[in-house]
Amino acid sequence: MNRQGLAPHPAIRWVIGLVIVGLFAIPIVSMAEYTLRDVDGHSLVHWAALVDPANAARYRPIWTGLGNSLVLALVTVAIVLLLLAPTMVLVALRFPRLRRPFEFLVLLPITIPAIVLVVGLAPIYLVIGRTFGTGVWTLAFAYGVTVLPFAYRSIQASMDATDVRTLSEAARSLGASWPTVLLRVLAPNLRPGLIAASLISVAVVLGEFTIASLLNRQNLQTALVVVGKQDAYASVILSLLALAFAFVLLVAIGRAGRRTPGRAVHRSRKEDRS
Secondary structure: OOHHHOOOOHHHHHHHHHHHHHHHHHHHHHHHHHHOEEOOEEOOHHHHHOOOHHHHHHHHHHHHHHHHHHHHHHHHHHHHHHHHHHHHHHHHHOOHHHHHHHHHHHHHHHHOOHHHHHHHHHHHHHHHHHHHOOOHHHHHHHHHHHOHHHHHHHHHHHHHOOOHHHHHHHHHHOOOOHHHHHHHHHHHHOHHHHHHHHHHHHHHHHOOOHHHHHOOOOOHHHHHHHHHOOOHHHHHHHHHHHHHHHHHHHHHHHHHHOOOHHHHHHHHHHHHHO
């Protein structure tokens, strides 16, 4: 059967592409136009107000929430890279029969609504508060659970494309220790998945609202709600900036997921010649 006969006409593909772009562009352009509205027409007065020292007290929750979200993003990425990734390697090398149960447990949080997750985490956070304090960074434990499904899929895709067992056995046969195997042998080959998992974790943390609100912690999204009650323009402006940042993350994830076989072949040829 000719597969080309099933493909849509190029003109139809262009129409579908334009419709999809329009669905995303119309609300974004409307938000941008709204932030430029002024009494006399359009200007950048609302954008300039964000960095005006006279409005520092009004917009202080935004910068506090942004700083807290960046701290949470760093701790969450550390959980993904230092806990999840080594555990996945351990399961793949030592306990391959546990891959399906482990995958089920890791993907389970994506099926649980955030508000239900908070109900189960609230008693745990009472113990965490007595042990580690009530700092905002402790919210990273909940975020680490939230990002597990997304980070797992990214890392697992790189592991499926890499012969982890052969690489580790070859390195061990040459006398490398397990930390060396993880850091200098496996990590460079799993770099696309690790980078994608880290960027996705950052995007999820910066966009999370429900858990932080119900656990009474301040992050970027809860701060936007507080400031939005006083200045709607500021919340829309920062929402646009968050969308732009998410777009940059998507581009970075796409570039990180690309492999460069040409460079690898060229490098291996050089090694063979030497």
